[in-house]
Amino acid sequence: MSGYDQREGVIWFNGELIPWDDARVHLLTHALHYGSAVFEGMRAYDGEIFKLTEHNQRLHTSAEILDFEVPYSVAELDKAAREVVRANNLSDAYIRPLAWRGSEQMGVSAQKTKINVAIAAWDWGSYFDPAAREKGLKLTFAKYCRPDPRTAPVHSKAAGLYMICTVEKHRAERAGFADAVMLDWRGQIAECTGANIFFVKDGAITTPTPDCFLDGITRRTVIGLAKQRGWKVIETSIMPEELSGFTECFISGTAAEVMPVGSIGDYTFEVGDITRTLMDDYAALVRPARAVAAAG
Ligand code: PMP
Numbered sequence: 001m002s003g004y005d006q007r008e009g010v011i012w013f014n015g016e017l018i019p020w021d022d023a024r025v026h027l028l029t030h031a032l033h034y035g036s037a038v039f040e041g042m043r044a045y046d047g048e049i050f051k052l053t054e055h056n057q058r059l060h061t062s063a064e065i066l067d068f069e070v071p072y073s074v075a076e077l078d079k080a081a082r083e084v085v086r087a088n089n090l091s092d093a094y095i096r097p098l099a100w101r102g103s104e105q106m107g108v109s110a111q112k113t114k115i116n117v118a119i120a121a122w123d124w125g126s127y128f129d130p131a132a133r134e135k136g137l138k139l140t141f142a143k144y145c146r147p148d149p150r151t152a153p154v155h156s157k158a159a160g161l162y163m164i165c166t167v168e169k170h171r172a173e174r175a176g177f178a179d180a181v182m183l184d185w186r187g188q189i190a191e192c193t194g195a196n197i198f199f200v201k202d203g204a205i206t207t208p209t210p211d212c213f214l215d216g217i218t219r220r221t222v223i224g225l226a227k228q229r230g231w232k233v234i235e236t237s238i239m240p241e242e243l244s245g246f247t248e249c250f251i252s253g254t255a256a257e258v259m260p261v262g263s264i265g266d267y268t269f270e271v272g273d274i275t276r277t278l279m280d281d282y283a284a285l286v287r288p289a290r291a292v293a294a295a296g
Helices: 030-034 052-065 074-087 159-174 217-228 240-245 273-285 288-295
Strands: 010-013 016-019 037-039 042-045 093-101 115-122 137-141 179-183 189-192 196-201 204-208 233-236 248-253 257-264
Touching: 010 074, 016 074, 030 093, 037 052, 037 159, 052 074, 052 093, 052 217, 074 093, 074 115, 137 159, 159 179, 189 196, 189 204, 196 217, 204 217, 217 233, 217 248, 217 257, 217 273, 248 273, 257 273, 273 288
Parallel strands: 137 179, 137 257, 204 233
Antiparallel strands: 010 016, 010 115, 037 093, 042 093, 093 115, 179 189, 196 204, 196 248, 248 257
């Protein structure tokens, strides 16, 4: 089996483009032992990285929350990410910046560790089975909850927070579901293991208030698109038992894009007009050149 370490191409690693195979870290890397890493996930469409600066700003913020500073400015990271896409001859791509504490110190304290930064990119198609665009995703409920903001750095895209997401994604996949919906520590609907969630009822869109999970860049984009259409967007708390009142459901994320949900456990939803319109609006927004060409 050839893994992600076996690919061809170049990776931006602490300021320079190096061969894919050379992008290695040592076993005694602080991040590997103590989760001191933050990352981003962005997508390029037709060679242009969507919301590039917002993602790199979030990388900086995520690091600050984990008490370290990314040693490259947002502008430098923007330039580096564009270089990675170009140098690997990618047009549609997934781009993964990562910042992590190195091996200069072991133990919980990590004050002397070097902060490393790398950016890799690869061709990554649809995150979910594309058939779900028509039928909607089949989701289940997760057992783990998104943590209370007092117990974890919930607004950082920190590698360690994905520990429970991987466990829940596996549990869902083994039971025949595409993903799991996580509640928060209060029992309110929070998000999926790698995407935010929205519901529709009577022409209005409702989504959980992002007070203990990532306020996704795609989430904010979709809210903007919905408002442009003149649709009401309500950010509030949603309890699982309220799901029976909604007719449509969809999720949003850089990797997931906008995907309809057909069911969450026993709650079912239709792939309706609002979801379809937002999927199309998002697809048009991420490829502005095509929209202009089509109009011209
Ligand atoms: N929540 C989680 C847990 C995620 O991993 C992601 C993907 N980064 C999101 C939400 C959506 O964030 P974004 O739209 O910025 O990709």
